[in-house]
Amino acid sequence: MSGKRRGRKRKPSLKQKQQEFIFGQKSSFRPVAPKDYCEVGNVQQILIPIIHYLNHFKEYRKHGAELCPGVIFHGPPGTGKTYTARFLATSANAGFVDVRGFPCVQVDDDTLTKKDVCELFTISAEYVRRKNKPIVLFWDQFDAFLENASKEAVNQLYIELDGVNGKNSGVFLVAATAKDPHEDESVFSAQLLRKGRLGTLVEFTNPTKKQLVGLLENYLDKKPHESIDVESIVHIVVDSAPATILDLVEVAYRQACLRIISAAERIPVLITEKDILETLMSHLQGFSLKMDLPYEERERTAIHELGHAIVAHTLGRMVQMVSFLPASDGLGKTYFALPWEQPPDTKEIRINLAVGVGALVAEELFSLSTGFGVCPDLETYTDLARRFIVTTGKGPRLRKRYGPISLNMEKLVASQQLLATLEADLGELLKAEEKRARQILVRFGKSRIRYIAREILKKDTPIILQDEFRRLFTESKEKARKEP
Numbered sequence: 001m002s003g004k005r006r007g008r009k010r011k012p013s014l015k016q017k018q019q020e021f022i023f024g025q026k027s028s029f030r031p032v033a034p035k036d037y038c039e040v041g042n043v044q045q046i047l048i049p050i051i052h053y054l055n056h057f058k059e060y061r062k063h064g065a066e067l068c069p070g071v072i073f074h075g076p077p078g079t080g081k082t083y084t085a086r087f088l089a090t091s092a093n094a095g096f097v098d099v100r101g102f103p104c105v106q107v108d109d110d111t112l113t114k115k116d117v118c119e120l121f122t123i124s125a126e127y128v129r130r131k132n133k134p135i136v137l138f139w140d141q142f143d144a145f146l147e148n149a150s151k152e153a154v155n156q157l158y159i160e161l162d163g164v165n166g167k168n169s170g171v172f173l174v175a176a177t178a179k180d181p182h183e184d185e186s187v188f189s190a191q192l193l194r195k196g197r198l199g200t201l202v203e204f205t206n207p208t209k210k211q212l213v214g215l216l217e218n219y220l221d222k223k224p225h226e227s228i229d230v231e232s233i234v235h236i237v238v239d240s241a242p243a244t245i246l247d248l249v250e251v252a253y254r255q256a257c258l259r260i261i262s263a264a265e266r267i268p269v270l271i272t273e274k275d276i277l278e279t280l281m282s283h284l285q286g287f288s289l290k291m292d293l294p295y296e297e298r299e300r301t302a303i304h305e306l307g308h309a310i311v312a313h314t315l316g317r318m319v320q321m322v323s324f325l326p327a328s329d330g331l332g333k334t335y336f337a338l339p340w341e342q343p344p345d346t347k348e349i350r351i352n353l354a355v356g357v358g359a360l361v362a363e364e365l366f367s368l369s370t371g372f373g374v375c376p377d378l379e380t381y382t383d384l385a386r387r388f389i390v391t392t393g394k395g396p397r398l399r400k401r402y403g404p405i406s407l408n409m410e411k412l413v414a415s416q417q418l419l420a421t422l423e424a425d426l427g428e429l430l431k432a433e434e435k436r437a438r439q440i441l442v443r444f445g446k447s448r449i450r451y452i453a454r455e456i457l458k459k460d461t462p463i464i465l466q467d468e469f470r471r472l473f474t475e476s477k478e479k480a481r482k483e484p
Contacts, residue, residue, distance in 0.1 A: 015119070017103040022095075022123045022135075029096040032087040038218040040080060040207040040242060046200075047088055050172070054092035054134040057170045068200050069161045070173030072142070072188075074180055075204025078241030081176040084204075085138045088174065095127060095135035112145060114152040121160040121171060128170035135171055142175035146187050161197045173198070206240045215242055219249040225271035232466040233276060235320035236335040252279045277463050281323055281333075295457075298324060300368055301332045302453035302462070307362025307441060308334040308377075309469065310449065312355045314440045319469050324453075324462035349388050353433040354440075356381030361437045365446055385429050386422070395425025448476040 012020070037044070053060055053067045060067070073081040089096040102120055105113045112120065124135050139145070146154060161173070181188035181201055193199050207215060212234040220228065237245070252275040260269045302324045309319045317336040324332045336355070356377050389395040401421055441449070452472045456462050464472070 014103055014105065018116075018119050019123055021101065021103055022097060022120075022127050023130075025095060025097070029089065029098075030086060031090040032083060034087070034091060036218075036222075037084075037087045038215050038242075039084070040211050040215070041203075041205060043080075043084060043202060043204070046202055047084070047091075051088060051091045054094055054136075054170070054172060057134055067172070068196065068198075069163070069171070070137075070175060070198050071200040071202055072181055072193075072198050073174060073176045073202050073204060075178070076206065076241065077178055078239075078243030079204035079206060080242045081204055082138070082140065083242070085136060085174045085176065089136040089138075092134055092136070092172075094133060094170075094172070095131065097124065097135060097137050099137050099139040100141065111148045112153055114150065114156040117153050117156040117160060124171045125169045133170070137171065137173045138176065139173060140176045141178075143177040143179050143184070143187050146192070158191060158197065207242065209234055212237060212240055212245065215245045216249070219246050220271065223249060223253045223271055224269055226273065228271070228273045228276060229465045229467060232320045233280065235318075236280065236333075248276065248279055252276045255279060273465070274461055277321075277465075278461055281325060281463060298457055298462075299453055300363070302457055303362050303366055303368065303449060304359045305332040305334045306449050306452055307359040307437075308355055309336075310362075310444055310473070311358035311437045311440050312336045312351075313469070313473060314444070315351045315354060317351065317355065318466065320466050322456070322464050322469055324456055346388075346392075346394060349384070350429075350433055353381050353385055353430065354437045356384070357430070357434045358437040358441065361434065361441055362449065365438075365441055365449075382426070382430065386426055389422060389425050389429065395422065395429070397421045397425050397428075445480065447480040451476045451480045 050067065050071070053065075057067070073084065075081060086096065088094075099112075099120065100110065102112065102116065104110055104116050120137070124137060127135050163169075175198060179187065180203075181193060191197070193201075213230055216230050216234055220230070234240075237248075249271070252271050253269075255275045255278065256269050256271045260267060305322050305324060309322050312334070313319050313336075319334065319336045321335045322332070323334075359377055455472055456464055
């Protein structure tokens with residue numbers, strides 16, 4: 001028995017586990033090289049001096065120059081906070097630790113105690129001395145620690161940030177949170193956010209359309225792919241978080257791999273535009289890509305969507321995509337680029353209304369019985385028209401009777417006379433835009449609409465992007481003449 005006891009391995013102590021976690025880099029860390037980093041906003045500009053300092057922290061220390069002990073990354077999930085922390089560590093040639101995995105005193109509770117916080121910074125400072133390079137402590141969901149930790153643990157964090165191991169220790173904290181520290185003072189105290197602690201806040205936002213183009217191109221360039229109309233695709237992305245764009249490419253690439261693995265012959269793995277579209281549309285619409293509806297029903301969906309698209313294109317809107325695949329709401333989808341960054345003016349609102357009623361007009365031109373398909377359109381654009389009149393006072397009858405009045409839709413308390421005036425202006429506005437949409441579609445012609453619908457329905461996946469829509473729009477004029 002005694003021999004067996006001597007042969008047993010002793011369980012490592014908590015201190016040993018903590019040291020192994022830091023020195024063994026137990027947290028997963030995939031480097032992000034500068035050439036692979038695609039930023040949103042001006043985050044990189046903020047990080048450049050931090051990266052330079054960490055790369056030369058000993059030289060800075062000789063001159064007595066201090067760096068803030070850390071920063072707070074805040075913004076919605078999926079906007080690149082973890083990705084940027086990895087980029088920071090890679091660029092600074094630093095170690096990387098995910099603080100959430102740090103072994104704790106409380107086994108059943110992963111909230112760090114005062115002793116844990118002390119050990120985290122002490123062992124990290126020791127890592128810097130022994131490895132001769134800085135270390136980045138990435139603390140995701142930092143707000144959870146601040147809310148759940150004891151007062152002693154939070155105070156210990158303040159002590160560490162104030163430089164118990166020296167402010168130039170080479171230990172740099174990146175705290176990440178989905179909350180806005182400016183708006184939640186009960187969690188992010190003034191003591192924490194003062195200069196010299198975590199007073200440097202870096203806000204992460206969802207990218208603009210222009211930045212989305214760069215992100216999608218960046219992720220696509222890491223995979224083999226065919227020529228893809230990136231600019232059209234980004235205009236139909238609803239969730240524009242960088243993580244969503246990366247997932248879009250990864251899912252499309254798996255689809256491309258599946259196609260190759262299932263094929264008998266050897267052909268190269270390439271992401272096609274169809275792979276991207278099918279992936280994107282399944283995210284947007286939640287439909288099955290199998291078109292097992294009767295042809296008449298599919299043609300009706302096509303005519304409905306082309307009513308939107310043709311009116312939009314004629315009135316100067318850039319139609320980014322038209323899909324005849326039925327979504328969970330029973331409709332296809334038409335997406336067009338909005339030409340404004342700021343709230344739209346009267347002209348643009350009226351174009352929106354004409355585009356909205358275009359589907360109803362198209363169905364009526366083909367004598368299709370109007371079903372539930374147009375109801376969401378009518379509800380959306382009636383509400384848009386009402387809000388426009390109520391908030392801007394642009395209704396001529398409303399303006400004549402009540403002057404430059406603006407009403408609150410959510411708290412609308414009005415007399416019967418005011419409501420009747422409002423509804424009269426609303427009806428006049430909608431009728432005018434219905435008339436405009438009808439004139440456009442009648443002038444365009446049923447034969448051209450039918451030609452475009454049939455050409456798209458011939459496709460294995462009846463989805464087209466901007467360039468193909470423009471081609472069919474022009475081509476339909478000549479082709480439709482030759483039809484019997």
